[in-house]
Amino acid sequence: MSAPNKEFDPKQVSDLSEDSVNRMVAAALTAIGAAGDLSELKEVRLAHFGDRSPLALANREIGALPPAAKAEVGKRVGHAKAQIKDSLTSREEELELLRDQQALLQEVVDITVPTDREWTGGRHPLTTLMDAMADVFIAMGYSVAEGPELEAEWVNFDALNVPADHPARTMQDTFYVTSSDSGAVLRTQTSPIQIRAMLERDPPIYVVAPGRVYRTDELDATHTPVFHQIEGLAVDRGLTMAHLKGTLDHLAEQMFGAGIVTRLRPSYFPFTEPSAEVDLQCFVCRGSSIGNPDASCRTCGSEGWIEWGGCGMVNPRVLRAVGIDPHAYTGFAFGMGIERTLMFRNGVTDMRDMVEGDLRFTRAFGVEA
């Protein structure tokens, strides 16, 4: 380093001319622009902005300048330094951004690989279908009624006007508990829940009762000894068959789509009088397959209607058995099989799939049928 130029001894070490400084700045800016990454930029900083950079060396010479020149040159060099510093800073920001972007690019994965570490489960579609059907009635103000699966014969049969020697009470259909005269059976239908509902509450009664029922059928493609039904019961003043029809039509529409209706055919059940079979309008072909072999329908067998369940006006004898005055109140009741509904609604072709507990069956439905 030169000693202070007190004697005004002009010994020029660096060129501090405007040209020279401009050249230094230009060189520095070119180098900064050319720096491809942060480490190159670090070298550029050292070379053009470090202690040994030409500009720094030149800066040192300012002291040796005549006082008159000091101010001007000082200003020139300061300006040059600021220019380089700004350029360095902005280039550094650029390169940092680039570095961060590249770092993320390094982390690219195959986004299409399997992600199923955990298993997916599901609810049994019979459960969710029962819930869905019950929900239609809950929305209309009904309650869900319940009763035991092992039921008293009086509730399952007598109170429902199934007399002692009725064919439905023979050993062929009913599971008897302990012995055939113990008075206890596995309920053969959800109708005993009607009896309990009527014993437990006073009219008006609007209840729906989904549940498990039992008959002594062997398991095959269309039968199972353990199955499910949903039962509806309304007891009120002035209820009519028209109300029954309206309620069934509403259920059909909610479960199968706008405009789908039901059809009633006279039939016989001991606990209702008049009684009817309930047919559902085919929700697939809406009847267009009838007599139309070119567009046959598998869902309804080209009949246009699907057998769905039974219904009727509560037999006054049943009302009497639970202590409801049949002159003051009328009621309607209906019931349908859940397995059967699931079969035609969701295209299940074999009853065994529903009862054998194969988890593939359940999983396919998730938490909704």
Added chain:
Amino acid sequence: MRIAASWITELTGVLAPGRDMAERLIAAGLEVEGVVVVGEGLMGDLVVGHVEDIEELREFKKPIRYCLVDVGAEHGGIRGIICGAQNFVIGDLVVVALPGTVLPGGFEISARETYGKLSNGMICSEREMGLGEDHDGILVLPKATAEAGTDAKPIVGIGDQILEIAVTPDRGYALSARGIAREVAIAYSVPFSDPIDRTPVLPAPTQTRKPAACASDDLESCDLFTLSTVVNFDPHAFTPQWMKNRLRECGMRSVSLAVDITNYVMLELGQPLHAFDLDKLQGMVRAGHPREGEIFETLDHVERTLSESDLVILDDRGTIGLAGVMGGLDAEISDSSTNIALEAAHFDATAIARSSRKYKLSSEASRRFERGVDRTIAPYAAARALELMLECGGGEYVGMNAVEAPMQVTVITISDQLPSRIAGMEIPAQQVVDLLTAVGCRVIHEDGQLEVAVPSWRPDITDQADLVEEVVRLIGYSNLPSTLPVAPAGRGLTHAQKLRRRVGTALAHAGLSEVLSYPFVGPLDLTALRIPAHDSRRDMPTLANPLSDEQPWLRSSILFTLIPAARRNIGRGHVTTPIFEAGSVFHGAVSTESIPVMTAEHRPTQAQWEALERALPNQPFHIGAVLSGDAQQAGWWGPARSFDWSDSVQLARTITQACGLELVVSRASDPMFHPGRCAQLQVTDSDGKMHMIGVAGELHPALIDSFGLSARSCAMEIDLSTVIAAAPLVRSAPIFSTQPVAKEDLALVVDINVDAVSVERALREGAGDLLESIRLFDVYSGPQIGEGKKSLAFALRFRSPDHTLSADETTKARESALARAVIQCGAALRA
């Protein structure tokens, strides 16, 4: 009941296709399951052939006949036909399918060389013509009833349309041509002329001998008994072909003329008849009761031990028939019986149903009596049968004896507005009267009231509602309006119902699949499940008639049937089987005397109802799960993680949390589970009461082995009814502080048998109110700790509700927690 449309047409004059009749009958409430056409698919000629000559060919493995059959000049006269059947003789009339004819099933007849002869056609059996299943030989027509060459199709009934009707228990009258014809007449709005309005043509009884005597010892169960006598009947007389056709079309076989006639009249009028061989009877024929223990052999060659309460037909020697169900072998008419006693009686429906059920015997007769037979028709039906017998089989009519109890006509009074009120649509009173009259009622209409006398063939009509049904079904249910009733505002699902749904959904979201298993178990299952002899879970209801004798009980635990379901899944290749089931289980047996006998005439008393409820076993709602295989499957992320005991405990926690309850776990033992890896599960209700809710853990290796489950499979079962009963209806808001937290870790060494939960409880109690949370974050045992010891590391978080805790306060709380653990659990601070 099967019936030919042509028979209906004969009775009503309604000439309509079978399908059309079927549709109208369905609308009126008869369940027509199908319409079939007799001999459908047959194309070409069937002609009557006269057998001129038979040459027996004996050189073949089975006897073969070469027949010369006259098929009429217009069909080529006499032709040779090979036939394998033996049941015909020269001079018989047979049915011949000529070459070119296609039989049902697509079999085309051609002239062909066979057995060394040219066979120029085929002599047909019933089955070959699509008439029925009878293949015992060819069909032989009654002698001299047709000319050779006549078209045989109408003679054997080909082309008849058969309606197949499933008769509901309330429509016994529809088990007859008479009853169905009445419904068809109403459906087509034509006047109905009842067949019984025509008087049978009978000669005056001969005076040569006395008709067989009869009586009823039990006028309640048999309120009408008639016995008619015919002698010198020709037992070999042919049944006319038209009658054979009708019997066959109704699904009955032709047996002999006398039996065929009793069956035919039953089909025509609905009155079962029974023909006895008069010469085998001794003394008076009575309806009554047998000696207790009497042995009686029915027609089906089964010996039955009778009891005094049975309703039977007797003569002086003993029982000769199970009344209304089946006759006896001894007095049965045979193909040589010439003297016949014909029984036509009315029996009580319940008595017949009881017999039929008791002896597991269902016959055409019992099916009709069970559903109710016209109370008045027996004498008429007998006369009709006698008419046919004399016409077809000759003989002399000797006379009819009868006994009868006084008859009561059912009269029901209803408002003429009742059908409108029940249907929910306007039905004019006059229409009500007309429709009830059409079904056979006699109606008196006065001051808005109808006094309705029910016809004798409709014993099912007993109540006002029955009359309403008659009216509305005939108007047609399709005409009912559709209106929604307005129910009072509802309360939605109960809390319990919501929680049951929520718990099931929570387990599904936890990766489990719900299955529904049959709740039947048996001794072999319980052995494989390791349930000891005196375990309370063996106290289960027993089925009197199980599907399989190996599984007579109703499960007391979901796992009893869910573990076998897991086995089935694994057997199908699902090594990983996380499944659950929610459903009823059954605790305790049903004693035979415990359920009160109650009438359905009125509401049970409170005491009766409570006794009934008490007598039924407890049936709580349980939820169970089996976890077999991998909790996490292997993948690019690394190896699989198998289910272990902790997953089953966590599953229980998922359930209690869904119900707003904290799960309390403690050590337990259960023979189904690994002795060292079984948890007892409890919850605390809002009153602070603890409830046992179930078990969870790793299944016993022996059980895993028996069922072929994956190693270390786990299971869990919870009594959801108890959990739900303890669940809070309203959940309390937490109170938490926003002051800074102070964290302290504590590593404690305890005896290996000390449960973490008890150490945690001690720390919690000792730490006091400043403790915000505590969590076990490490368990370690090994050489550094020493034999029989383990180290438990807890993270404690302290926080004050109102200020920043000082170091002193935190240390004090920590020391206090430690001190309690030292005292209660013998813990030592880990060095």
